[in-house]
Amino acid sequence: MTTVTVTEQGSAILPKEVLEHLGIRPGEAIRLDLLPDGRAELKAAGGSGSWRELSGMLKGKTNGRTLSIEEINDAIAExxxxxxxxxxxxxxxxxxxxxxxxxxxxxxxxxxxxKVLARSLTHLGAYEGPRLVGFVNVATDGGLHAFILDTCVTPDMRGKGIATMLVEEAIRVARDRGATWLHVDFEPHLASFYRGCGFRSTEAGLIQL
Structure with missing residues (x-):
C-alpha cells in the first residue's frame, strides 16, 4: 500500500511508481472518479491535454503561489x-x-x-453558440414538490461540467419559484454525480404504466 500526504494547501504528489502502475506519463491528465463510501478511483484521463495547456488555463491565477487542487479544478472547469x-x-x-x-x-x-414544457416549473438549456448541447427539465406537482427530469448532454460536450451547471441552476430556479423538495430518479452509475449536486438517497418506488 502506498500512502500520500496532502499539504496544507490541498496539494498531493503521486510517487513515480504509482504513476507507472497507472500508466500515466508526464503531461497526461488524471481522472478521479468519486465512488460510494468515501472511496475514489484514479486513472489516466486518456485526453490529449498537456501541461502547457494547463499552464495556459492557470495563467494570471497564481500570483506566484502554489494553487490548491480545488483552485486548479475550478480553473480547468472554467x-x-x-x-x-x-x-x-x-x-x-x-x-x-x-x-x-x-x-x-x-x-x-x-x-x-x-405540452411537456408548458407544464414545467422550469427547464434549462446549455448552448454553445446557437447549438443546444445540454438540457434539464423540472416538473412540478403545482405545490411543494418538483422533479428533475431528462438531464442530458451531447457526447462531444460531456466531461466539461455542463450537466453540473444545468442541475445546480435548476436547483436554484426551483427554489426561487417556490419548490421545497426537489426529487430525482437516476441509474446507479449516476449516484456520485447527483450526490455531488447535493441530493441524498431516499427510499422510492416506481411502476411502469
Missing part, C-alpha cells in the same frame, strides 16, 4: 465551459430537442415537447 451559456426557459423547438435526444440517448422516437 476553461472547459468557456463559451457555454445556460438559458432559463428557452423553449427549444421540437426539432432541437429531438436532435439532442438522438445525440444523447441514441434510439429515440420524435416527440412533441410543447
Amino acid at each position: 476553461a472547459g465551459t468557456a463559451g457555454i451559456i445556460i438559458k432559463i426557459d428557452p423553449f427549444p423547438s421540437d426539432d432541437e430537442l429531438n436532435s439532442l435526444w438522438v445525440e444523447a440517448w441514441g434510439a429515440h422516437e420524435a416527440r412533441d415537447f410543447g
Whole structure:
C-alpha cells in the first residue's frame, strides 16, 4: 500500500511508481472518479491535454503561489465551459430537442415537447453558440414538490461540467419559484454525480404504466 500526504494547501504528489502502475506519463491528465463510501478511483484521463495547456488555463491565477487542487479544478472547469451559456426557459423547438435526444440517448422516437414544457416549473438549456448541447427539465406537482427530469448532454460536450451547471441552476430556479423538495430518479452509475449536486438517497418506488 502506498500512502500520500496532502499539504496544507490541498496539494498531493503521486510517487513515480504509482504513476507507472497507472500508466500515466508526464503531461497526461488524471481522472478521479468519486465512488460510494468515501472511496475514489484514479486513472489516466486518456485526453490529449498537456501541461502547457494547463499552464495556459492557470495563467494570471497564481500570483506566484502554489494553487490548491480545488483552485486548479475550478480553473480547468472554467476553461472547459468557456463559451457555454445556460438559458432559463428557452423553449427549444421540437426539432432541437429531438436532435439532442438522438445525440444523447441514441434510439429515440420524435416527440412533441410543447405540452411537456408548458407544464414545467422550469427547464434549462446549455448552448454553445446557437447549438443546444445540454438540457434539464423540472416538473412540478403545482405545490411543494418538483422533479428533475431528462438531464442530458451531447457526447462531444460531456466531461466539461455542463450537466453540473444545468442541475445546480435548476436547483436554484426551483427554489426561487417556490419548490421545497426537489426529487430525482437516476441509474446507479449516476449516484456520485447527483450526490455531488447535493441530493441524498431516499427510499422510492416506481411502476411502469
